[in-house]
Amino acid sequence: xxxxxxxxxxxxxxxxxxxxxxxxxxxxxxxxxxxxxxxxxxxxxxxxxxxxxxxxxxxxxxxxxxxxxxxxxxxxxxxxxxxxxxxxxxxxxxxxxxxxxxxxxxxxxxxxxxxxxxxxxxxxxxxxxxxxxxxxxxxxxxxxxxxxxxxxxxxxxxxxxxxxxxxxxxxxxxxxxxxxxxxxxxxxxxxxxxxxxxxxxxxxxxxxxxxxxxxxxxxxxxxxxxxxxxxxxxxxxxxxxxxxxxxxxxxxxxxxxxxxxxxxxxxxxxxxxxxxxxxxxxxxxxxxxxxxxxxxxxxxxxxxxxxxxxxxxxxxxxxxxxxxxxxxxxxxxxxxxxxxxxxxxxxxxxxxxxxxxxxxxxxxxxxxxxxxxxxxxxxxxxxxxxxxxxxxxxxxxxxxxxxxxxxxxxxxxxxxxxxxxxxxxxx
Amino acid sequence: xxxxxxxxxxxxxxxxxxxxxxxxxxxxxxxxxxxxxxxxxxxxxxxxxxxxxxxxxxxxxxxxxxxxxxxxxxxxxxxxxxxxxxxxxxxxxxxxxxxxxxxxxxxxxxxxxxxxxxxxxxxxxxxxxxxxxxxxxxxxxxxxxxxx
Numbered sequence: 001x002x003x004x005x006x007x008x009x010x011x012x013x014x015x016x017x018x019x020x021x022x023x024x025x026x027x028x029x030x031x032x033x034x035x036x037x038x039x040x041x042x043x044x045x046x047x048x049x050x051x052x053x054x055x056x057x058x059x060x061x062x063x064x065x066x067x068x069x070x071x072x073x074x075x076x077x078x079x080x081x082x083x084x085x086x087x088x089x090x091x092x093x094x095x096x097x098x099x100x101x102x103x104x105x106x107x108x109x110x111x112x113x114x115x116x117x118x119x120x121x122x123x124x125x126x127x128x129x130x131x132x133x134x135x136x137x138x139x140x141x142x143x144x145x146x147x148x149x150x151x152x153x154x155x156x157x158x159x160x161x162x163x164x165x166x167x168x169x170x171x172x173x174x175x176x177x178x179x180x181x182x183x184x185x186x187x188x189x190x191x192x193x194x195x196x197x198x199x200x201x202x203x204x205x206x207x208x209x210x211x212x213x214x215x216x217x218x219x220x221x222x223x224x225x226x227x228x229x230x231x232x233x234x235x236x237x238x239x240x241x242x243x244x245x246x247x248x249x250x251x252x253x254x255x256x257x258x259x260x261x262x263x264x265x266x267x268x269x270x271x272x273x274x275x276x277x278x279x280x281x282x283x284x285x286x287x288x289x290x291x292x293x294x295x296x297x298x299x300x301x302x303x304x305x306x307x308x309x310x311x312x313x314x315x316x317x318x319x320x321x322x323x324x325x326x327x328x329x330x331x332x333x334x335x336x337x338x339x340x341x342x343x344x345x346x347x348x349x350x351x352x353x354x355x356x357x358x359x360x361x362x363x364x365x366x367x368x369x370x371x372x373x374x375x376x377x378x379x380x381x382x383x384x385x386x387x388x389x390x391x392x393x394x395x396x397x398x399x400x401x402x403x404x405x406x407x408x409x410x411x412x413x414x415x416x417x418x419x420x421x422x423x424x425x426x427x
Numbered sequence: 428x429x430x431x432x433x434x435x436x437x438x439x440x441x442x443x444x445x446x447x448x449x450x451x452x453x454x455x456x457x458x459x460x461x462x463x464x465x466x467x468x469x470x471x472x473x474x475x476x477x478x479x480x481x482x483x484x485x486x487x488x489x490x491x492x493x494x495x496x497x498x499x500x501x502x503x504x505x506x507x508x509x510x511x512x513x514x515x516x517x518x519x520x521x522x523x524x525x526x527x528x529x530x531x532x533x534x535x536x537x538x539x540x541x542x543x544x545x546x547x548x549x550x551x552x553x554x555x556x557x558x559x560x561x562x563x564x565x566x567x568x569x570x571x572x573x574x575x
Binding site for chain 1: 451452455456459483484485504505506507508509
């Protein structure tokens with residue numbers, strides 16, 4: 001079997017148990033998610049791939065259906081009632097996003113198709129004009145390919161150098177090494193708020209402050225953070241923050257780029273088309289102000305409205321309550337998984353979201369995932385689009401169970417039972 | 428030389444075995460058993476050139492043309508279930524001529540009634556492996572036709 005290097009005992013196991021938030025009814029919440037009522041192979045679904053994408057609650061589904069049935073029209077283009085109503089709903093969704101991350105102005109919130117597009121938009125619209133030959137861009141060793149490859153390709157194209165903040169064996173960023181990487185050559189730091197492969201929560205405020213002192217701007221990939229951690233872009237003082245709707249219980253096909261308005265004013269558009277134009281002749285075009293300047297073509301109208309409904313839903317329960325329940329589940333799951341013979345948890349940072357990456361001596365991650373699937377337990381297996389992280393641990397792949405607030409202690413127990421079945425089959 | 432079974436007979440035998448297994452659990456147990464029994468590929472052959480792309484686990488495959496015009500395939504994986512699938516695929520295709528390989532559709536995958544779990548799951552590399560086997564067959568067929 002694959003040798004496993006330097007995997008520490010999770011610090012959780014030596015600490016006192018985490019208490020669940022008072023009055024939290026996970027079963028009642030779970031009942032609001034139609035897909036979670038499904039059975040596979042005659043067994044109720046245990047959905048533990050929330051870091052890949054989250055399921056949708058009834059109010060989000062109903063909002064989308066109602067909007068298509070009653071309110072749907074194009075935005076910003078017509079004078080008729082449906083268009084006016086759609087435009088209002090679309091802009092109200094932007095305002096909800098803006099309040100959700102405490103952005104100072106709604107016009108600093110751009111709708112994209114997801115985090116990946118948001119990062120590519122910045123790499124093109126900000127990176128191309130501002131990063132040049134001899135400059136440096138810093139990323140971390142924890143990045144998802146989506147926050148690594150756009151910067152790597154930018155650096156290749158303009159003759160800049162990509163620097164990487166290393167991690168320790170627990171999967172935490174080496175902040176001393178980061179400080180040494182920063183210099184006046186550093187133009188931009190692009191770093192993930194939370195690692196998708198290990199669950200590590202990065203000290204993002206310190207990263208941003210250090211970068212600003214060196215004169216660099218900072219993009220934060222919040223894809224894995226937005227559903228777990230309250231975001232305040234003003235307190236963070238980040239230049240760019242991105243996340244995806246589908247990981248926040250909203251629809252697929254919608255993402256958010258928050259940017260400081262001073263950057264948006266100067267950035268070049270990423271795509272060209274309708275409704276981002278002030279005037280066009282065959283020789284010349286002038287562009288409108290943000291956010292429209294970055295939303296060429298008919299935008300994802302219903303997806304935006306659905307994201308607004310998801311934010312309402314999350315706010316109703318409250319991110320601190322959600323985080324407290326998830327911390328409780330993470331603690332229980334970490335303790336229980338740690339007692340399984342031959343199971344090694346990969347990524348044991350002190351500050352983690354509710355995600356456990358692991359390998360087993362008895363079985364390959366693909367074998368683990370396949371057998372769990374026969375038990376109707378959905379986990380992720382593979383390199384998690386973070387091949388450099390896997391390489392750091394000398395692993396081709398891991399199995400990853402990621403928990404949301406609709407998961408229950410019973411889900412953890414089903415996972416543990418499934419893993420015992422894996423051992424029984426492969427030993 | 429032993430008589431080569433026709434690919435139809437081989438597929439029928441595979442399906443027959445699976446039919447005696449009542450549920451997914453026992454079918455998986457069978458595949459895992461096959462995976463454990465598959466001979467290991469020599470480490471020296473587990474090179475980057477022999478990696479079959481498109482699999483979530485690592486899969487290696489080599490092919491060699493025999494004097495009688497048949498192809499011998501050897502394959503391995505770091506995942507046991509994938510080794511089990513390799514065992515089934517090799518049973519069907521290894522030792523066949525390029526012509527037979529290209530004419531044989533792996534119908535047993537549908538017929539063992541695990542389609543939801545196996546053929547649909549591209550990540551296990553089954554499709555990639557079959558494609559690779561077909562590439563080898565095409566290459567060796569051309570080689571034989573050109574008298575190389």
